[in-house]
Amino acid sequence: MQLRYLFTLFLTLSILNVSGQSTNKDVLFTIDNESIYASEFLRVYNKNLDLVQDESQKDVDEYLKLFTNYKLKLKEAKALGLHEKPSYLRELASYKKQLAKSFVTDAKVTDALIEEAYTRVSYDVKASHILIKISENANPEDTLVAYNKIIKLRDRTLSEGFENVRKEVHNGQTVYGEKLGYFSGFKMVYKFENAAFNTEVGSVSEPFRTRFGYHIVNVTDKRKSRGERTVAHIMVVSKKNDSLAEKPEVRINEIYKKINQGEGFEALAKQFSDDKNSAPKGGMLSPFSGGQLGTQEFEDVAFNLEKIGDVSKPFQTKYGWHIVKLYEKKPVPEFEVIKSELEQKIKRDDRSKLIDEALVKKLKAHYSISDKQPALDYFVSILNDDYFKRTWKLPSDFKEDKTLIKIGKKQFFYKDFGDYLIKTQGRTVEKSSYKNVISNKYEAFLNSNLIQYQEDNLENENEEFAHIVGEYRDGLLLFELMESTIWNAAKTDSIGIQDFYNKNKKNYIQSERIDAVVASSTKQKILKKVSKLLKKDMALDEIKSLVNSSDKVEVIFTSGLMDAEHQSLPKMFSFKKGVSKIYKHNDAFVLVKVKDVLPKEQKTFEESKGAVISDYQTYKEKNWIKDLSVKYKININQEVLKSIKSQIKK
Incomplete structure (x- = not known):
């Protein structure tokens, strides 16, 4: 289901097929007897113009090829009866039902609740409460008894102090007196949240009822939320298949010492961080808020850094060892950034009842x-x-x-x-x-x-809904076609894949690599000493003992097989055996000892199987499109195409 959804989304962005007949009857082309209108092509072209990455596809003729291929595939899918498959119809029905939820709602009430929710997630409330527990369906007599009890307890809190009464009355069965700590929007049931946010600091709320019973709330503090952090990190992971690699804890502490010695965090991240996504950016991560990351330890460290530029001590998570540097602190994201997220939360929350009530009222009128x-x-x-x-x-x-x-x-x-x-x-x-x-x-x-x-x-009452369903309908149908005709067939055609590999071996070559040791330091003078020791073939542990100490790390070594793109190697580094000259690289100096040069070599079929299958699928699809062009006659109206080009140029 997830793969289908992602593929359909891709289709929506790349070749958007909007359902419904156009008032413009200029036919751009026909596939057999089916007319495709100029207005549809123009709408698709203009809507997707900014999404096209390949500049050639912005050319009308090139884009028309994509569009006609898309229509050819849909024609074939319907000819094969894929639009009648029970699995296809079930998934389309499921999607329509899910999509309808975002349309069958009262926008005015929803918007008001979103704005309220945004205000509340922007703050944390610290509170305690006393609850008289009572069934949601209790009879009127029991309900009155519970209400009178909470009234009396509130009067007592005003004279004796809330905390004193809370401690005294709590029994964990019929009466609960609890400290709740800090919480923000969506952390409590909606009625409780309302009472807490509408009560002044230092005050006790009026009694109110939730499905748990009758409450009173004492609010002791309100503060702005922790918001958002932007940090960079250096990560070191265990190299399971490298018996010569240092333990990650030792390596991260060496890097930490270099930071304390005044070396640049960003330069060290570029040289030594094992997070290949962030290392080229000096370890910089995208901004995040609480709960966004997959590790609580990392979040806690990041949010506990107080000043911009502060650097954490090394710490461990399930991903490896880290050092974190704080770059920016932000409050809760801007309203528009999290508006859609808040809307989804509201629809899963008690607040949805307010939306339902407003919707029913609107539908009754409609x-x-x-x-x-x-x-x-x-x-x-x-x-x-x-x-x-x-x-x-x-x-x-x-x-x-x-x-x-x-x-x-x-x-x-x-x-x-x-x-x-x-x-x-x-x-x-x-x-x-x-x-x-x-x-x-x-x-x-x-x-x-x-x-x-x-x-x-x-679909009959809402044009936007009809358009989106139409896009998904065709996208899902195309997925069914590609899966059965190209993808599955290519994966199971072992003889065809092997033959394709044999005919295209030149495309599957292992690039030239070196077996090398790279020494990195901010001090060129130190690397000159290391160069002499490497030329004497001295062991790395011995060299380390001579240039580094328990208090100060001058040089960090990286060893293993490396290609020309390896982060430790300078650009345009010449692959030849021996000890290199000293290079300026990533705001530091590096020295490379090349122990061996591994020339380009042919990858085996197993080594390149994934790429071969992907290329084979592309190859089969191209041939398949040629066959479809023969099977279904395409006639392009050149006069209409000329008119389209003139409109686009304007």
Whole structure:
């Protein structure tokens, strides 16, 4: 599912197929009898212009080739009946349902809740609370008793002090008095969060109820959140397959000593960090906030650095050993940056009930649904106590064919609501009046069907939704086609892959490498001494003992097989045996002893299998497209193409 989604997203960005007929009837080209309109091509070209990385694809003729190939593939997919496969239809239906959730909502209420949530994630509240525990479905008498208890406890906290009362009344069963520490938005149920954020520091809230019972909250502090950090790091990992490599703890401490000796953090990161992504950038990482990284230890160290430029001591995580330097401290990200994330959290939170209520109100107006429902009196008249025993049945003379309500073009009858009552009678726990039961059940029935009807008809009622579904529909269909025709076939065609490798061996060559030792230091004079010792073939441990000490690391050595792109080697380094001259590299000096030069050599099939399969798939796809061009006749209207080019130039 994940791979399908990623592939479909790629297709959406690269060749966007917007559904629906254009009012512009200029046909750019036909594939057999199917017309493709100029307006669609222009829309696709203009929308994706900034996303195209290959400049040649911005050329109209080149882009037209991509577009026609895309249409050819879709034509073939439908000819093969892939659009009728049950798995395809299930996944498309699942996607439509998931996508509909972002459209079936009340935007005004949602936006207000997002803004409120942003304010709350920007702050931390420190609070304690006292809870009188009571069931969410407790009867009125028990509810009143609990409410009176919390009122009395609040009065006591105002005179005796909240902390004193909290400690005294807590029993961990019916009454809870707890210190909650700091928390921000989304860390508590919404009603509790509301009370905490709306209570002044040093004050005790009015009693309020959640699904756990009745609470009072004492707020003792409010502060801005920890926000965001930008750091650089040097990472050293264990070299499992290198028996000669130093222990990572020893190496990271050597680097730490060089930092304390005044050597540049960025230069050391470029030379020695095993994080290949950040090393070329001096160890710099993208900004992050709490909870974003996969290691709590790293986050704690980063957030505990106080001043810009502070450097941590070496510490260990599951990834290896690190040293971290602080570059920037930021508050909570800007509103627009985390707006979509907040929206998703809101829809999973208790706040979603507010959105649902607003949505139902809007849908009632849209479909002209009256709040009055005369039919409810009839359903009240046929209900009895069997409903609370979960044994109730519709009477034999039930008026199932009478009209109940109409939503859009869909008619609902008494039978629909009667079946709903039967189906949901097991969810009615507390006994209530028949009128209340029917009223609550009808509200749930109506709300559910209002939302479902809009979901089912979104493609007809919402143009943007229709466009997105169309894009996904074609993208998913193309995935099905490529998977069955090219990818799976290429992976299983062992004879074809081997033959392709044999014919294209020149493309799978191991580059020239050296078996070398690189010495790095900020002091050229020290490396001159190291050069003499390397020329005498002195062991590295002996050289280290002569140039480094327990208090000061002057030189760090890196050894192993290296190609021309290795981070330790200077650019344009000449591969030849012996001890090199001293080079200026990455804000330091380096010296290289080349023990052996390994020439270019042919990679075996196993060594290059992954690349061979990928190239073979590309090869098969090119030939397949040629076959499709023969199978389906393409006619391009040159006059319309000329017009398109003139529009684009303007």
